[in-house]
Amino acid sequence: MRVEIVAVGTELLLGQIPDTNSQWLGEQLAANGITSHFHQHVGDNHERIVLAFRTALARSDAVIVCGGLGPTQDDITRAALAEVMNVPLERDEHIIETIRAMFASRGRTMPDNNLLQADVPRGASIIAQARGTAPGLICPIGQKVVYAVPGVPYEMSEMFERAILPDLLARERASGRSAVITSRVLRTWGASESALAEVVGERFDALHGDDRVTIAFLASGIEGIKVRVTARGDDDEHATTLLRHEEHEVRALIVEKLGDIIFGIDDESMEDAIAARLLHRGATLAVAESVTGGLIASRLVGVAGASRWFRGGIVSYASEVKFDLLDVPRGPVVSAEAAKAMAVGVRRVLGADIGLSVTGVAGPEEQDGQPAGTVFVGIAIGEQVHEVALRLPGDRPRVRAYSAISALDALRRELDALA
Amino acid sequence: MRVEIVAVGTELLLGQIPDTNSQWLGEQLAANGITSHFHQHVGDNHERIVLAFRTALARSDAVIVCGGLGPTQDDITRAALAEVMNVPLERDEHIIETIRAMFASRGRTMPDNNLLQADVPRGASIIAQARGTAPGLICPIGQKVVYAVPGVPYEMSEMFERAILPDLLARERASGRSAVITSRVLRTWGASESALAEVVGERFDALHGDDRVTIAFLASGIEGIKVRVTARGDDDEHATTLLRHEEHEVRALIVEKLGDIIFGIDDESMEDAIAARLLHRGATLAVAESVTGGLIASRLVGVAGASRWFRGGIVSYASEVKFDLLDVPRGPVVSAEAAKAMAVGVRRVLGADIGLSVTGVAGPEEQDGQPAGTVFVGIAIGEQVHEVALRLPGDRPRVRAYSAISALDALRRELDALA
Numbered sequence: 001m002r003v004e005i006v007a008v009g010t011e012l013l014l015g016q017i018p019d020t021n022s023q024w025l026g027e028q029l030a031a032n033g034i035t036s037h038f039h040q041h042v043g044d045n046h047e048r049i050v051l052a053f054r055t056a057l058a059r060s061d062a063v064i065v066c067g068g069l070g071p072t073q074d075d076i077t078r079a080a081l082a083e084v085m086n087v088p089l090e091r092d093e094h095i096i097e098t099i100r101a102m103f104a105s106r107g108r109t110m111p112d113n114n115l116l117q118a119d120v121p122r123g124a125s126i127i128a129q130a131r132g133t134a135p136g137l138i139c140p141i142g143q144k145v146v147y148a149v150p151g152v153p154y155e156m157s158e159m160f161e162r163a164i165l166p167d168l169l170a171r172e173r174a175s176g177r178s179a180v181i182t183s184r185v186l187r188t189w190g191a192s193e194s195a196l197a198e199v200v201g202e203r204f205d206a207l208h209g210d211d212r213v214t215i216a217f218l219a220s221g222i223e224g225i226k227v228r229v230t231a232r233g234d235d236d237e238h239a240t241t242l243l244r245h246e247e248h249e250v251r252a253l254i255v256e257k258l259g260d261i262i263f264g265i266d267d268e269s270m271e272d273a274i275a276a277r278l279l280h281r282g283a284t285l286a287v288a289e290s291v292t293g294g295l296i297a298s299r300l301v302g303v304a305g306a307s308r309w310f311r312g313g314i315v316s317y318a319s320e321v322k323f324d325l326l327d328v329p330r331g332p333v334v335s336a337e338a339a340k341a342m343a344v345g346v347r348r349v350l351g352a353d354i355g356l357s358v359t360g361v362a363g364p365e366e367q368d369g370q371p372a373g374t375v376f377v378g379i380a381i382g383e384q385v386h387e388v389a390l391r392l393p394g395d396r397p398r399v400r401a402y403s404a405i406s407a408l409d410a411l412r413r414e415l416d417a418l419a
Numbered sequence: 420m421r422v423e424i425v426a427v428g429t430e431l432l433l434g435q436i437p438d439t440n441s442q443w444l445g446e447q448l449a450a451n452g453i454t455s456h457f458h459q460h461v462g463d464n465h466e467r468i469v470l471a472f473r474t475a476l477a478r479s480d481a482v483i484v485c486g487g488l489g490p491t492q493d494d495i496t497r498a499a500l501a502e503v504m505n506v507p508l509e510r511d512e513h514i515i516e517t518i519r520a521m522f523a524s525r526g527r528t529m530p531d532n533n534l535l536q537a538d539v540p541r542g543a544s545i546i547a548q549a550r551g552t553a554p555g556l557i558c559p560i561g562q563k564v565v566y567a568v569p570g571v572p573y574e575m576s577e578m579f580e581r582a583i584l585p586d587l588l589a590r591e592r593a594s595g596r597s598a599v600i601t602s603r604v605l606r607t608w609g610a611s612e613s614a615l616a617e618v619v620g621e622r623f624d625a626l627h628g629d630d631r632v633t634i635a636f637l638a639s640g641i642e643g644i645k646v647r648v649t650a651r652g653d654d655d656e657h658a659t660t661l662l663r664h665e666e667h668e669v670r671a672l673i674v675e676k677l678g679d680i681i682f683g684i685d686d687e688s689m690e691d692a693i694a695a696r697l698l699h700r701g702a703t704l705a706v707a708e709s710v711t712g713g714l715i716a717s718r719l720v721g722v723a724g725a726s727r728w729f730r731g732g733i734v735s736y737a738s739e740v741k742f743d744l745l746d747v748p749r750g751p752v753v754s755a756e757a758a759k760a761m762a763v764g765v766r767r768v769l770g771a772d773i774g775l776s777v778t779g780v781a782g783p784e785e786q787d788g789q790p791a792g793t794v795f796v797g798i799a800i801g802e803q804v805h806e807v808a809l810r811l812p813g814d815r816p817r818v819r820a821y822s823a824i825s826a827l828d829a830l831r832r833e834l835d836a837l838a
Binding site: 042351396 | 429430433437439443445446448449457460463467470471474490525526527531532550571636706710715723725726729730733739769815816819
């Protein structure tokens with residue numbers, strides 16, 4: 001069964017709000033092994049909504065429509081559904097009473113506008129309202145079906161879980177298709193998407209013709225490249241077995257050809273990886289930042305329980321702050337020597353076990369004779385003080401963002417090397 | 420001219436990432452008076468991408484395709500375009516050399532996979548790459564056109580502004596639709612969207628029936644509510660005159676009914692507003708952060724020329740750092756007293772004229788007997804030390820983000836009051 005999602009609302013076309021419903025529904029469908037091949041956005045216009053519905057029914061088996069069930073003249077979904085079904089709208093007295101009672105329970109009178117929400121295309125069944133005044137609709141059209149739910153995420157999600165998902169799963173079982181989908185994402189940092197694709201290419205060849213297992217790459221900007229392995233099995237155990245096997249193969253290839261670039265799985269961030277390693281060592285961390293301006297500390301503080309391993313940071317933006325507070329020797333502040341001194345200094349001033357520092361040139365102008373994108377990272381662990389020199393591309397915000405995650409990655413690799 | 424946006428990528432259907440491109444493009448088109456009636460999402464499948472393109476070309480005049488221009492086997496947009504155009508793909512040597520040079524400038528060799536990015540449908544023209552390796556494409560199909568750009572927002576937005584928007588506007592003018600659209604966004608913080616809508620409602624009544632001027636609200640999360648005024652005129656001067664008049668009316672209403680909530684215009688951020696005020700006073704700033712963990716310093720450093728007014732910051736995450744480094748009296752660290760002491764302390768330690776501090780409870784647990792969302796801001800200017808107490812809703816990341824911008828807004832209002 002192929003499901004298409006149609007989000008109705010002119011504000012979506014004008015970019016006034018993000019379409020979170022399609023993303024949420026897409027994730028829910030995927031997690032339940034239900035295929036979705038297309039999404040659409042369409043505005044509050046009768047002819048175009050009808051066209052969007054017909055387009056969807058021509059290429060998909062089921063349609064989930066979000067939006068256009070409100071009580072105003074802009075809410076056209078019911079009328080559009082009736083046209084596609086080629087039936088009249090019929091006003092349901094029971095729905096009117098339900099809505100009237102909802103207003104009364106808040107000490108209000110139901111405005112006449114809400115009568116529109118009781119109009120039901122003949123032949124459709126009702127998804128009773130729970131969180132808002134609009135009921136949802138289940139509209140059979142031949143062998144296919146259109147589900148209509150409100151656009152308000154809070155209302156849509158509850159109706160999807162209560163009424164639509166069970167109906168879809170029942171239809172899948174009735175058509176003999178019972179599969180479990182499971183996936184795992186390997187989080188990588190340090191290799192380009194094309195280098196990864198080349199290395200993992202061996203697995204594409206091995207999997208050719210086997211549609212139970214797929215591998216996809218998701219470039220996530222400064223968060224690195226995600227390698228998503230997905231397996232479809234007859235049941236949970238089968239799917240998990242297939243997934244584990246493929247994950248093992250992919251990891252082995254990556255580690256062999258590209259080294260220590262996998263820093264976590266699924267939603268784990270680079271800072272989650274740092275937290276895990278610090279907790280494992282029982283060590284605390286302090287960071288001295290210049291060009292990154294607080295980005296690194298801010299990322300680290302975002303990890304729940306950071307107070308167990310994070311002392312804090314110093315944003316030594318003005319050069320004198322580096323000299324006076326961190327004891328950096330007077331001289332060029334964009335240098336390996338300055339980075340190392342900053343790492344040692346912040347470790348001392350904040351009373352931490354490990355010091356991490358970043359100093360560099362975000363651009364566009366150069367500084368200390370260094371071009372934009374020149375960045376030095378300092379890591380002070382125990383007796384040792386390490387430096388990493390980077391050349392980063394991009395404009396000021398990109399150099400800053402990439403400096404932050406590169407510094408965290410350098411620390412991660414250092415901690416891995418010492419483990 | 421009706422423009423349709425097609426976002427390509429299975430990860431969109433699976434809900435793994437939000438589709439920010441369609442929202443951004445929708446907003447850009449609207450701001451430039453260009454109509455868009457449909458959006459689609461489609462996955463990395465050749466037949467379905469071709470179907471999505473044909474669907475779009477049947478109902479719209481121009482199509483903007485985002486995604487599928489990467490260097491991997493999943494990147495199918497080029498081949499799908501060639502099929503729709505009914506032409507072969509031709510490998511462009513010049514593009515290969517450009518990509519090779521991009522890798523070389525970072526000390527790397529171009530992987531063979533990237534050769535795919537040099538394939539161009541015969542008859543298409545190229546949008547030269549600036550930020551990534553993939554060039555964009557402009558594909559004429561009869562009287563219509565398909566623009567293809569990378570899915571990476573950073574690459575897509577630059578190509579849109581440089582190449583697609585000018586081409587669309589030229590086509591609009593060629594088809595006789597010659598109007599000049601100009602708009603201005605008033606950046607506000609501190610009022611709810613419904614309060615703003617009620618206040619500005621007077622202007623909606625005044626403008627009823629006049630389709631030359633429109634007002635729209637764009638809720639931008641922690642960046643506040645944007646009020647966008649758009650005017651369409653016969654020429655630049657006419658459009659500008661209409662815009663200035665309406666902007667004046669809207670500003671007057673907002674200031675009268677809601678006070679000092681307008682902090683900037685267009686792309687100006689809250690930190691841009693701070694920078695302007697500090698430069699005007701010739702004053703320097705230092706920030707002490709706890710719960711915000713570096714977010715405030717990081718926002719400030721993002722402003723070009725920040726070194727002229729920003730000394731730096733201290734992320735005093737561990738309580739001892741507040742006591743030892745900032746001289747905060749031992750006691751509850753989530754309190755107005757602690758916030759004021761932090762502001763005074765960081766001003767002294769970093770040698771600044773003004774100190775700004777934030778201490779609070781991000782949650783989910785309470786701290787010092789204070790519930791999640793309790794935040795105190797301290798501002799030390801000259802002899803005076805001010806405090807602001809906030810109660811912020813939401814989970815941990817939201818409390819942190821809203822604390823940061825609320826603190827900056829508090830500082831802005833304080834500087835405005837002293838001006």
